[in-house]
Amino acid sequence: xxxxxxxxxxxxxxxxxxxxxxxxxxxxxxxxxxxxxxxxxxxxxxxxxxxxxxxxxxxxxxxxxxxxxxxxxxxxxxxxxxxxxxxxxxxxxxxxxxxxxxxxxxxxxxxxxxxxxxxxxxxxxxxxxxxxxxxxxxxxxxxxxxxxxxxxxxxxxxxxxxxxxxxxxxxxxxxxxxxxxxxxxxxxxxxxxxxxxxxxxxxxxxxxxxxxxxxxxxxxxxxxxxxxxxxxxxxxxxxxxxxxxxxxxxxxxxxxxxxxxxxxxxxxxxxxxxxxxxxxxxxxxxxxxxxxxxxxxxxxxxxxxxxxxxxxxxxxxxxxxxxxxxxxxxxxxxxxxxxxxx
Amino acid sequence: xxxxxxxxxxxxxxxxxxxxxxxxxxxxxxxxxxxxxxxxxxxxxxxxxxxxxxxxxxxxxxxxxxxxxxxxxxxxxxxxxxxxxxxxxxxxxxxxxxxxxxxxxxxxxxxxxxxxxxxxxxxxxxxxxxxxxxxxxxxxxxxxxxxxxxxxxxxxxxxxxxxxxxxxxxxxxxxxxxxxxxxxxxxxxxxxxxxxxxxxxxxxxxxxxxxxxxxxxxxxxxxxxxxxxxxxxxxxxxxxxxxxxxxxxxxxxxxxxxxxxxxxxxxxxxxxxxxxxxxxxxxxxxxxxxxx
Numbered sequence: 001x002x003x004x005x006x007x008x009x010x011x012x013x014x015x016x017x018x019x020x021x022x023x024x025x026x027x028x029x030x031x032x033x034x035x036x037x038x039x040x041x042x043x044x045x046x047x048x049x050x051x052x053x054x055x056x057x058x059x060x061x062x063x064x065x066x067x068x069x070x071x072x073x074x075x076x077x078x079x080x081x082x083x084x085x086x087x088x089x090x091x092x093x094x095x096x097x098x099x100x101x102x103x104x105x106x107x108x109x110x111x112x113x114x115x116x117x118x119x120x121x122x123x124x125x126x127x128x129x130x131x132x133x134x135x136x137x138x139x140x141x142x143x144x145x146x147x148x149x150x151x152x153x154x155x156x157x158x159x160x161x162x163x164x165x166x167x168x169x170x171x172x173x174x175x176x177x178x179x180x181x182x183x184x185x186x187x188x189x190x191x192x193x194x195x196x197x198x199x200x201x202x203x204x205x206x207x208x209x210x211x212x213x214x215x216x217x218x219x220x221x222x223x224x225x226x227x228x229x230x231x232x233x234x235x236x237x238x239x240x241x242x243x244x245x246x247x248x249x250x251x252x253x254x255x256x257x258x259x260x261x262x263x264x265x266x267x268x269x270x271x272x273x274x275x276x277x278x279x280x281x282x283x284x285x286x287x288x289x290x291x292x293x294x295x296x297x298x299x300x301x302x303x304x305x306x307x308x309x310x311x312x313x314x315x316x317x318x319x320x321x322x323x324x325x326x327x328x329x330x331x332x333x334x335x336x337x338x339x340x341x342x
Numbered sequence: 343x344x345x346x347x348x349x350x351x352x353x354x355x356x357x358x359x360x361x362x363x364x365x366x367x368x369x370x371x372x373x374x375x376x377x378x379x380x381x382x383x384x385x386x387x388x389x390x391x392x393x394x395x396x397x398x399x400x401x402x403x404x405x406x407x408x409x410x411x412x413x414x415x416x417x418x419x420x421x422x423x424x425x426x427x428x429x430x431x432x433x434x435x436x437x438x439x440x441x442x443x444x445x446x447x448x449x450x451x452x453x454x455x456x457x458x459x460x461x462x463x464x465x466x467x468x469x470x471x472x473x474x475x476x477x478x479x480x481x482x483x484x485x486x487x488x489x490x491x492x493x494x495x496x497x498x499x500x501x502x503x504x505x506x507x508x509x510x511x512x513x514x515x516x517x518x519x520x521x522x523x524x525x526x527x528x529x530x531x532x533x534x535x536x537x538x539x540x541x542x543x544x545x546x547x548x549x550x551x552x553x554x555x556x557x558x559x560x561x562x563x564x565x566x567x568x569x570x571x572x573x574x575x576x577x578x579x580x581x582x583x584x585x586x587x588x589x590x591x592x593x594x595x596x597x598x599x600x601x602x603x604x605x606x607x608x609x610x611x612x613x614x615x616x617x618x619x620x621x622x623x624x625x626x627x628x629x630x631x632x633x634x
Contacts (some may be wrong), residue, residue, distance in 0.1 A: 110433070119615075250442070300443065306442075
């Protein structure tokens with residue numbers, strides 16, 4: 001079976017399972033499922049840029065803001081714009097923004113790129129504050145929540161519909177990216193990452209490959225930002241702060257850098273972990289200063305410990321466990337004939 | 343003219359504080375090829391220690407000295423416990439580790455010291471000096487900031503140029519293998535380097551907190567501006583970092599004063615991108631720092 005068909009089958013199966021899940025869980029869980037799916041979209045895009053192409057970005061939260069503001073402005077001007085149009089508009093404007101940043105980024109390496117994208121993450125949201133009449137200032141722009149289409153019935157919950165939309169968007173993104181990283185373009189991106197000189201000698205246009213990776217990853221961030229605007233119901237500068245950019249980056253490294261499944265694991269962990277810790281802190285009867293900051297403290301500690309104990313992330317740890325299990329089965333099981341003593 | 347003077351003094355004092363952070367970043371970069379994103383958070387944390395001491399009856403100057411010592415301790419422990427095990431692993435692991443430390447410290451501080459914004463004392467008056475009836479737009483505390491930073495730079499230069507340990511540290515940073523062959527304990531030198539860098543950060547925290555108040559992420563922007571300054575200077579050169587940081591301080595002050603205070607960071611971003619487009623390795627980096 002070829003790659004395309006295999007990926008297609010896998011994602012259709014995943015979609016079927018997830019639809020069943022959204023019927024089994026409550027409203028709040030559906031809202032969080034949507035949150036994970038949105039995070040997965042942005043993290044998967046960032047994986048292509050950082051993990052595959054080797055360009056560090058500390059500023060993807062700002063690109064998500066571009067997507068979110070595109071959607072919010074479009075809905076402010078035309079409240080009846082269909083969902084697909086607002087999502088596509090966000091993808092296109094963020095892709096264009098990504099192209100501009102990508103051209104600049106292709107000239108920079110290592111800490112210089114990190115510094116430039118860091119400044120982007122801190123600086124860009126301030127534009128929204130400065131041009132308050134257009135972007136709604138610090139209060140932000142309200143976004144009407146998604147309402148499920150009529151044919152699903154009037155009692156269909158809006159959070160389940162949000163989860164469906166986000167999951168579908170995430171699965172399509174993952175499907176496209178999974179095929180991209182196995183394509184010739186994906187291999188070129190990897191080579192640029194591994195050895196720039198070798199890539200140049202092989203006739204690869206390094207700058208073009210880098211800009212392309214930035215555009216693709218920005219477009220994903222734009223899609224995620226647009227969906228985030230629907231989920232939060234408001235687009236404001238504080239929603240797209242430095243924290244968001246750093247969370248995205250830590251998600252893909254914790255998950256296992258360079259693999260799309262790693263981006264999924266990391267996103268699940270980083271959305272679910274703070275919720276669980278908050279629940280725990282709420283039950284422990286702590287003072288508000290401690291309870292409010294415990295999730296962040298645990299999150300920071302997890303990042304540090306993960307880098308010390310699991311440098312290859314969750315995906316790396318999983319692969320190791322699978323490898324160890326296989327070896328264990330092999331040693332317990334019957335000795336293969338081929339291994340005759342030499 | 344009056345506005346211009348006020349903005350210039352403002353920009354210079356801020357720039358000198360950014361210069362401390364930029365110097366700390368450059369020091370760590372030269373020694374371990376790592377950008378310590380937790381530099382600002384570590385400084386915030388030591389400033390909380392200073393405030394804790396001061397509110398519990400310790401005099402400002404004793405607290406000042408203890409805080410610098412605490413900064414040194416925090417930096418060297420970080421190097422020993424967190425940074426050394428990650429050495430030799432992909433560079434991104436160290437980025438995530440220092441981001442993790444940043445997030446952890448910014449959550450730990452309000453858990454220990456309370457989350458509300460606090461004012462932080464200045465050892466000298468922050469009211470502008472006057473000669474006769476003319477206002478000078480410079481306060482005693484401004485003079486103290488500039489003087490303290492200049493003194494620290496002088497001491498650092500003397501330390502690195504004139505002492506054996508300073509020479510060993512430079513050797514360890516520049517050519518670790520050869521330094522090791524010549525009997526330099528490279529590991530210890532790195533630990534001291536991180537300690538000194540964190541001490542510079544602690545000083546920055548003490549100097550800027552009277553103006554920007556003390557809260558868990560009060561040093562985030564200071565770190566970003568210090569980082570921009572260090573990058574403008576080329577990351578390799580301490581004097582470049584100082585010049586870069588002072589340029590950033592002045593530029594932000596003018597952007598904030600003449601165009602709009604909420605555009606300061608965007609101004610920093612524009613300067614950074616403009617310089618990097620012309621010189622991708624910063625203004626003062628010598629030779630070919632990057633290949634291909």
